Amino acid sequence: MLMLLSDVKILRHASYITVMDTNKIRIASYNMRKARGLDQQRRPERTAQVINALTADVVVLQEADKRLGPRHPALPRKLIEAETDFELVEVSANEISIGWHGNAILVRKGLRVRETKRLELPGLEPRGAVRMTLDVGAGLTVVATHLGLMRRDRRAQLAVLEAATSDEEHVVIAGDFNEWSARKGFEPLAERFEMLSPGKSFHAGRPIAALDRFALSHGIEMRDGGVEQGTLARVASDHLPIWSDIVVPAITC
Numbered sequence: 001m002l003m004l005l006s007d008v009k010i011l012r013h014a015s016y017i018t019v020m021d022t023n024k025i026r027i028a029s030y031n032m033r034k035a036r037g038l039d040q041q042r043r044p045e046r047t048a049q050v051i052n053a054l055t056a057d058v059v060v061l062q063e064a065d066k067r068l069g070p071r072h073p074a075l076p077r078k079l080i081e082a083e084t085d086f087e088l089v090e091v092s093a094n095e096i097s098i099g100w101h102g103n104a105i106l107v108r109k110g111l112r113v114r115e116t117k118r119l120e121l122p123g124l125e126p127r128g129a130v131r132m133t134l135d136v137g138a139g140l141t142v143v144a145t146h147l148g149l150m151r152r153d154r155r156a157q158l159a160v161l162e163a164a165t166s167d168e169e170h171v172v173i174a175g176d177f178n179e180w181s182a183r184k185g186f187e188p189l190a191e192r193f194e195m196l197s198p199g200k201s202f203h204a205g206r207p208i209a210a211l212d213r214f215a216l217s218h219g220i221e222m223r224d225g226g227v228e229q230g231t232l233a234r235v236a237s238d239h240l241p242i243w244s245d246i247v248v249p250a251i252t253c
Contacts, residue, residue: 023137023250024223028056029174029212031146031239034063034074038205038235044075048083050236054228054243057108058134059086060144062176064104065097073098085109091116091130101128103144103175111135119164121145123153129161129175133168137248140220141168145175151185154178158188165217170248173215176239180209192217198225201240204233212242221247 030051035044051059065071077098080088086106088098098104100118107113112135121127129145143161147154154177165171173193179185186195193215200207207227216222225244233240 023248024245025058025134025136025140025248026054026056026243026245027142027172027174027214028054028059028228028241028243029062029144029176029214030054030059030241031062031176031212031237032064032074033237033239034066035236036074037237042074043236044079045083046232046236047075048079050228050230050233050241051086051106052084053230053232054241056243057111058142059106060130060142060174061099061102061104061106062144062146063102064099065102067102070094071097071102073104075104080106089113089116089130089132091118091132093118100130101126101146103128103130103146105130105132105142105144107134117164119143119160121148121157121160123148123157124150125153127153127157129157129164131164137170138251139168139170140248141165141171143171143173143175145173145177147176147178149178151179154185155188158186162188162192169217170220171215171217172220172246174213176211177213178211179213180211182210186215189215194218196222196225196244198242198244199227201227201242202238204235204238204240207240212239214242214244216246219249223247 197210
């Protein structure tokens, strides 16, 4: 069952969790709408400012590439290098895009990525996900995804993601789940995951739905979370970014 963070006990922090805490991390998710804002202007530098404001260690992006042709990046590599503290995780299947089916991942410099894998998802429209393993605590697998528009397809896609992470103990699935219901549609994850939403993230001009979410496998603790509602975030996309501070079990001797 989906839970809003208002439904759970949260520990507040004065500042974001850094990679110096070996089993703590801040993960953010942002459907950046190909860097096209509600003013209908495509301004990737504005998108980069919103991403920086999240003070996250990992940012999973949806709609990070343009949709047609060779799928040129909506957030250029050079801009990421020059204007952010992040490194791009290489997940593209070509030498042009920064993502896979629009899913891209940024990690703060110094955070070690051990493995990445592209995942094809079923459905009437082309969809995909990216799986990444991080050296955080006893190990953390992060899956970045953007699910389909039809619930039937979303259930099938979640079943694929559950199976693709079945050999991993600590998993976070983050992204745009495209599910308007707070209770239905998450059945394939019910056994191993808890669905959490920091709040309503869509539409950015007037948030009415919690479409952007995190699914946490058992054993991962969410300490805090929220929706970025700054001035730039409210115009940079039709979605607001979400973030969560999580604790991964430490390595045991």
